[in-house]
Amino acid sequence: xxxxxxxxxxxxxxxxxxxxxxxxxxxxxxxxxxxxxxxxxxxxxxxxxxxxxxxxxxxxxxxxxxxxxxxxxxxxxxxxxxxxxxxxxxxxxxxxxxxxxxxxxxxxxxxxxxxxxxx
Numbered sequence: 001x002x003x004x005x006x007x008x009x010x011x012x013x014x015x016x017x018x019x020x021x022x023x024x025x026x027x028x029x030x031x032x033x034x035x036x037x038x039x040x041x042x043x044x045x046x047x048x049x050x051x052x053x054x055x056x057x058x059x060x061x062x063x064x065x066x067x068x069x070x071x072x073x074x075x076x077x078x079x080x081x082x083x084x085x086x087x088x089x090x091x092x093x094x095x096x097x098x099x100x101x102x103x104x105x106x107x108x109x110x111x112x113x114x115x116x117x118x119x
Contacts, residue, residue, distance in 0.1 A: 003031035003117060010090075010110040016098030018077070021045035022114065025053060025087050036093065048072075048081045048091045056083070069107070071100055082107045084114050 003022055011017045011033055019034020019041045027046035034041055048070075056067045070081040078094045080103050090110060092103050 003114065004033055006110060006113045006117065007031060007033045007090075009113075010092065010106055013106045013109075014092065014094065014098075014103045016095040017103065018093045018095060019044075020090065020092040020110075022084070023049040023089055023091060025049065030088065034093070041093075044079065044093055045091045048079055049089055052081050052083060052089050069104060071104075073100075078103075080104060080107060082111060084111060084118065088114070088118070090114065 007020045011020050019032060019036040021032035021041050022030040023045040024030060027049035029042045029045050032038060032041040032045065052070060055070060059065055059067045067083060072079045076096055078096055078098065078100050080092045080100060082090045084090060090107060092107065094100065094103055
């Protein structure tokens with residue numbers, strides 16, 4: 001199953017989802033879908049990928065643990081960042097006030113499919 005189809009399925013299962021993207025460890029877009037324009041999704045993905053990288057390093061240094069997910073809420077949006085592996089992460093942006101828990105539940109299902117594709 002191509003990444004675009006996997007992301008589209010994830011977005012369709014989350015009320016208020018504005019878009020989702022797979023980014024690599026440098027913040028480069030692999031694929032994306034959503035109601036936001038492609039440029040905005042790529043910028044969101046790049047910045048959130050960098051945030052993940054920095055927080056992952058901090059967690060490993062201080063606690064020796066693995067970072068599982070990050071949720072960022074602003075007055076306008078909510079963003080979920082979920083590592084796929086050491087090289088990739090999933091990022092979803094939702095309207096503020098939507099169910100981030102549902103997005104996380106569906107992200108875990110999406111992760112299985114993405115990991116299978118990466119192989």
